[in-house]
Amino acid sequence: MGTSAVFILPAPAAAAHTRLSLPGRHVLPLRTFLSPPVNSGVWPKPVTKSPPFHFRPAAVAGGVELLQDAGAAAVVMAGAYALVSTFNYLTQRNLIEQSLSRKLVHILSGLLFVGFWPIFSTSTEARYFASLVPLVNCLRLVIHGFSLATDEGLIQSVTREGKPEELLRGPLYYVLVLILCALVFWRESPVGVISLAMMCGGDGVADIMGRRFGDLKIPYNQQKSWAGSISMFVVGFVISIGMLYYFSVLGYFKLDWICTIKRVALVSLVATVVESLPTTEIMDDNISVPLTSMLVAYLSFGYQFYH
Ligand SMILES: Nc1ccn([C@@H]2O[C@H](COP(=O)(O)OP(=O)(O)OP(=O)(O)O)[C@@H](O)[C@H]2O)c(=O)n1
Numbered sequence: 001m002g003t004s005a006v007f008i009l010p011a012p013a014a015a016a017h018t019r020l021s022l023p024g025r026h027v028l029p030l031r032t033f034l035s036p037p038v039n040s041g042v043w044p045k046p047v048t049k050s051p052p053f054h055f056r057p058a059a060v061a062g063g064v065e066l067l068q069d070a071g072a073a074a075v076v077m078a079g080a081y082a083l084v085s086t087f088n089y090l091t092q093r094n095l096i097e098q099s100l101s102r103k104l105v106h107i108l109s110g111l112l113f114v115g116f117w118p119i120f121s122t123s124t125e126a127r128y129f130a131s132l133v134p135l136v137n138c139l140r141l142v143i144h145g146f147s148l149a150t151d152e153g154l155i156q157s158v159t160r161e162g163k164p165e166e167l168l169r170g171p172l173y174y175v176l177v178l179i180l181c182a183l184v185f186w187r188e189s190p191v192g193v194i195s196l197a198m199m200c201g202g203d204g205v206a207d208i209m210g211r212r213f214g215d216l217k218i219p220y221n222q223q224k225s226w227a228g229s230i231s232m233f234v235v236g237f238v239i240s241i242g243m244l245y246y247f248s249v250l251g252y253f254k255l256d257w258i259c260t261i262k263r264v265a266l267v268s269l270v271a272t273v274v275e276s277l278p279t280t281e282i283m284d285d286n287i288s289v290p291l292t293s294m295l296v297a298y299l300s301f302g303y304q305f306y307h
């Protein structure tokens, strides 16, 4: 994918750490935006006589990555807090129903979390920094779920009935799946991205559409409807393809799109059927949908570990 917008730079190894986290050959060194382009022979020669470029010791470059990942984690952490606080504000002022607030937090949290993965560095530690965000929220849910502390805003924006113990089910399973996908699949496999698109986008929209237009129930489950399930299949598919395209444009995935569309359609279909089944006290949608998606996506795509 060599477009004019993407400069192909054999960036010096030391400078490689200062580049945006785009994998492979197609990299845009961070210096592109923060300082004059590196004179690598590919760029037009700089007009001014710039001092010869000196390789930074790897330790300094590693330090830059550490700063980048810490900063990125802080930004995403702040975003998580802001998102929950925003929906709490809207719910408290009766500008939005609590059930709709919960579903919008469900949809937006995971998709935005994945959407911010490219701001982390290319280091092997980046995924651990990213996982810190759902981990902190996991601890937050456990603390408030056991009423060790009280956060009415959190409880009102992510529970059905405003009971603290509700935090220990759907929301907790949800953030655990975010941690799992970030650590195991990260930006290197489409499996994690698809699984989160189905859990966040597909399952979230099924609830919203099903509650509103779900008069025609599914024969084997009177709690679920055709409107909810069809919405889950369509929206889960579209969001999955959209997220894969996003990561492909940034250079993380190189996909055969005809195959990919078929595979994602299969994942979406199987996940939708599983979601439509009666849930038990133990098996929550936030477990069954992502795990089913992971299994079918893995069998369809293979791990497809993209460096
Ligand atoms: N395929 C689906 C999924 C959901 N729904 C509607 O959305 C409601 C909640 O769906 P459910 O998946 O049970 O919600 P949860 O994932 O458990 O989330 P929450 O705890 O917010 O209800 C259902 O009762 C139903 O009215 C539907 O009609 N068809």
Ligand SMILES: C/C(=C\CO)CCC[C@H](C)CCC[C@H](C)CCCC(C)C
Binding pocket: 076, 077, 079, 080, 083, 084, 102, 103, 105, 106, 108, 109, 110, 112, 113, 116, 133, 134, 137, 157, 158, 159, 170, 171, 174, 175, 178, 286
């Ligand atoms: C209501 C939820 C699940 C029930 O089905 C979602 C709970 C969400 C957590 C409370 C908050 C999770 C935040 C994410 C880990 C990070 C989001 C970052 C982004 C930039 C908003």
